[in-house]
Amino acid sequence: MSSVPAYFLAGAALLGVPGWALDQWLGTRAFVAVGVLAGFALAFYVIWVRYVGPATAAADDTHGGARPARSDEESA
Amino acid sequence: MPYVLASAGFTPPGPSSFWHPLIGDGAFAVTRSMFVVVATVIIIGLVMTMTAKRLQLVPTKGQFAVESLYNIARNQIGVDFIGEARLRPFLPLLVSLFLFILLNNLAGIIPFVQFPSMSRFGYVVVLTLIVYVVYHYVGLKKKGFGGYFRGFLPPGVPIWLVPVVYPLELLTYFVTRPLTLSLRLFANMFAGHTLLLVFALGGEYLLLHSGNIFLQATSVASFAMFIAMTFFELLIQFLQAYIFVLLTAYYIADAMAEEH
Numbered sequence: 001m002s003s004v005p006a007y008f009l010a011g012a013a014l015l016g017v018p019g020w021a022l023d024q025w026l027g028t029r030a031f032v033a034v035g036v037l038a039g040f041a042l043a044f045y046v047i048w049v050r051y052v053g054p055a056t057a058a059a060d061d062t063h064g065g066a067r068p069a070r071s072d073e074e075s076a
Numbered sequence: 077m078p079y080v081l082a083s084a085g086f087t088p089p090g091p092s093s094f095w096h097p098l099i100g101d102g103a104f105a106v107t108r109s110m111f112v113v114v115a116t117v118i119i120i121g122l123v124m125t126m127t128a129k130r131l132q133l134v135p136t137k138g139q140f141a142v143e144s145l146y147n148i149a150r151n152q153i154g155v156d157f158i159g160e161a162r163l164r165p166f167l168p169l170l171v172s173l174f175l176f177i178l179l180n181n182l183a184g185i186i187p188f189v190q191f192p193s194m195s196r197f198g199y200v201v202v203l204t205l206i207v208y209v210v211y212h213y214v215g216l217k218k219k220g221f222g223g224y225f226r227g228f229l230p231p232g233v234p235i236w237l238v239p240v241v242y243p244l245e246l247l248t249y250f251v252t253r254p255l256t257l258s259l260r261l262f263a264n265m266f267a268g269h270t271l272l273l274v275f276a277l278g279g280e281y282l283l284l285h286s287g288n289i290f291l292q293a294t295s296v297a298s299f300a301m302f303i304a305m306t307f308f309e310l311l312i313q314f315l316q317a318y319i320f321v322l323l324t325a326y327y328i329a330d331a332m333a334e335e336h
Contacts, residue, residue: 003248003253003256003323003326003327003330005252005256005260006248006252006253006255006256007244007248007252009252009255009256010244010247010248010251010252011244013247013251013252014240014243014244014247015240042240042241042244043244045237045241046230046241046244046245049230049232049233049241050230053232
């Protein structure tokens with residue numbers, strides 16, 4: 001959510017900088033773009049893990065099955 | 077003549093428009109923004125203490141206004157993100173940050189003051205540093221060194237991804253979070269004020285220096301945009317103060333969170 005820009009910036013820097021260094025070393029131009037895009041993908045993944053996927057699902061489970069209980073009440 | 081603006085030497089506003097030394101010059105100059113900052117601190121201090129001294133169960137108009145601002149920082153941000161039980165030690169920070177940033181932003185459109193202090197990066201850096209130290213300190217105190225650093229890794233990441241995800245989290249917590257927090261506020265205030273300057277100075281130039289009746293007529297549009305953008309700035313100024321405090325609360329809550 002609110003720290004999404006921070007993740008994208010970190011992702012781009014984390015893999016973009018090594019990509020740029022690789023380009024300098026090999027005399028190519030493609031690796032910096034590959035690195036930045038891979039960094040964005042990684043940032044998407046981490047944001048998903050934190051705010052949408054397994055982490056939030058696990059947090060919901062620990063709250064103790066509120067949803068089934070409510071559905072029982074409705075049916076009763 | 078389409079070239080009239082380019083040829084007649086209109087100086088567009090730029091970063092130099094934000095340098096307003098009032099006393100002296102150079103590194104130790106006393107600038108306009110310093111006066112704004114000191115004035116806002118005095119105003120907030122006076123208004124808050126005077127309101128707190130005469131608290132009534134049925135609030136007066138003034139008390140209601142101050143309480144409304146206080147409640148934005150306390151209830152809408154603090155309680156929602158940090159939770160009522162743990163909010164107490166952070167409440168002064170959140171409320172002070174909100175009022176300070178809000179008033180300094182509003183200074184950008186208050187007549188005769190008309191300078192948003194947060195368009196000077198130094199002030200924003202200091203505010204961000206305070207937040208940075210607070211949320212790391214809170215996390216380290218709550219979880220200890222090992223626990224805090226282990227907590228950066230969100231649960232549910234497969235082991236082969238840990239070597240890339242963990243550095244990403246470290247970079248986010250230590251570098252890009254303070255970077256985005258400070259740049260968001262600074263850039264919004266800087267860009268917003270520049271925009272106002274463009275329409276105000278452009279209108280003035282068209283009206284007084286273009287020497288062409290048709291161009292002088294277009295200055296009306298420029299001034300109209302200046303007024304419209306001033307109201308838009310009011311919204312942005314409020315929003316940016318709100319977002320800064322909201323993110324502060326979120327970072328503190330995140331540093332204390334149990335799950336990850």
